[in-house]
Amino acid sequence: MTTNRPVALVTGASSGIGKAAAFALVDAGFEVVGTSRRASGDRREGVTFLDLDVASDTSVTSLVDRVIEKFGRIDVLVNNAGIGSAGAGEERSLSQDQQLFDVNVFGLIRMTRAVLPHMRAQGSGRIINISSVLGFVPAPYMAAYAASKHAVEGYSESMDHEVRQHGVRVLLVEPAVTRTAFEANSPKPATPLPVYEQQRQVFERVMAAAMKDGDDPATVAKAIVAAATDPKPKLRYP
Numbered sequence: 252m253t254t255n256r257p258v259a260l261v262t263g264a265s266s267g268i269g270k271a272a273a274f275a276l277v278d279a280g281f282e283v284v285g286t287s288r289r290a291s292g293d294r295r296e297g298v299t300f301l302d303l304d305v306a307s308d309t310s311v312t313s314l315v316d317r318v319i320e321k322f323g324r325i326d327v328l329v330n331n332a333g334i335g336s337a338g339a340g341e342e343r344s345l346s347q348d349q350q351l352f353d354v355n356v357f358g359l360i361r362m363t364r365a366v367l368p369h370m371r372a373q374g375s376g377r378i379i380n381i382s383s384v385l386g387f388v389p390a391p392y393m394a395a396y397a398a399s400k401h402a403v404e405g406y407s408e409s410m411d412h413e414v415r416q417h418g419v420r421v422l423l424v425e426p427a428v429t430r431t432a433f434e435a436n437s438p439k440p441a442t443p444l445p446v447y448e449q450q451r452q453v454f455e456r457v458m459a460a461a462m463k464d465g466d467d468p469a470t471v472a473k474a475i476v477a478a479a480t481d482p483k484p485k486l487r488y489p
């Protein structure tokens with residue numbers, strides 16, 4: 252199946268920002284492939300849902316092969332899949348931090364590496380990486396998450412310089428707190444050390460309040476559509 256519309260591939264489209272972005276991109280005229288590990292409950296004309304685990308090399312390569320086979324091109328890649336995980340840096344296990352980086356950083360790098368050859372061959376494309384305000388400010392009790400988003404910032408800006416010569420741009424969207432299931436979907440901290448218990452309770456109250464007053468996912472989806480369609484794209488979208 253080919254399409255006359257530009258093709259956008261969105262990771263983490265089963266909920267939150269990714270789902271809102273997939274639907275907003277359809278409204279903006281894109282053929283959209285929405286991907287995640289869980290199937291999305293919502294079906295929408297113009298969005299093809301496919302399975303993807305960004306932490307798996309084979310899942311990533313076979314997904315990109317399928318999209319190219321089906322649509323022949325990928326004009327926009329939205330690297331949105333991500334997990335959070337709070338807890339004092341000292342008490343988190345190394346494997347928790349590694350798992351977080353495997354999704355938030357290496358997942359995004361796997362996708363970029365798989366899609367770039369096609370965009371280079373096309374002579375055009377945009378890779379839109381969902382970072383966070385925590386990509387440029389520190390976050391006590393979320394150190395590994397903040398580190399993962401700082402890594403996304405450095406990777407994106409460096410790659411943007413590297414691939415511009417091929418007609419490809421790598422752009423950043425940096426959401427503030429957004430009302431999604433992000434916190435609920437995030438792995439819970441390990442057994443707390445007593446010394447941190449009081450700070451943790453304060454932190455959890457602050458996070459719960461911030462989530463309640465946070466932006467709507469549709470607001471972030473608008474920034475993603477702008478990054479995908481602006482004739483002269485900016486490197487960063489708020």
Ligand code: NDP
Pocket residue numbers: 262263264265266267268269286287288289290303304305306331332333334335354358381382383384425426427428429430431432433434436465
């Ligand atoms: P959600 O938890 O609602 O969505 C996360 C999405 O990522 C889900 O669709 C999930 O699908 C997918 N995902 C998680 N792990 C994997 C994986 N291994 N492979 C493929 N897909 C995966 O959270 P948000 O919508 O809030 O988060 C989206 C992005 O926005 C993240 O990168 C997050 O860091 C960023 N962000 C969020 C903010 C917020 O306040 N909510 C603020 C700033 C940035 P499934 O489980 O089905 O695989």
